């Protein structure tokens with residue numbers, strides 16, 4: 405099981421496991437790609453799960469495989485990263501939203517739909533909402 409590469413590290417955070425910077429990232433740097441099986445919206449609705457990344461109305465990436473290290477990135481309401489799709493809307497890349505220093509937890513905004521269904525009902529544990537270590 406590959407849990408780390410040179411740039412990032414999986415560690416315990418206040419929302420289960422999280423992904424942390426192992427190096428400095430400058431604003432706009434590519435941090436990591438969110439990878440997995442591309443499945444239809446219908447299949448995504450059947451499978452469910454915490455690791456679905458919706459590409460558009462038709463397609464979703466199921467990033468549940470452990471080789472997808474980006475699956476450990478937690479949500480934050482004040483994130484230091486952001487996801488961006490390629491032009492064909494087939495791949496997801498996570499970029500640094502600002503300068504990130506080694507040891508910081510990497511976070512992005514999961515978006516309204518995911519937040520409402522999967523985070524809000526249990527309480528958001530990001531730093532903005534709880535004062536915890538997630539930024």
Ligand SMILES: C[S@@+](CC[C@H](N)C(=O)[O-])C[C@H]1O[C@@H](n2cnc3c(N)ncnc32)[C@H](O)[C@@H]1O
Pocket residue numbers: 419420421422454455475476477478479480522523527528529530538
């Ligand atoms: C893609 S996973 C992130 C990695 C996860 N923490 C783990 O241990 O595998 C998404 C899940 O992590 C948890 N999570 C992520 N961000 C959170 C947050 N800000 N507050 C509470 N739970 C969060 C929720 O259970 C969510 O469904």
Ligand SMILES: [Zn+2]
Pocket residue numbers: 480481482528529530531532533534
């Ligand atoms: Zn929050």
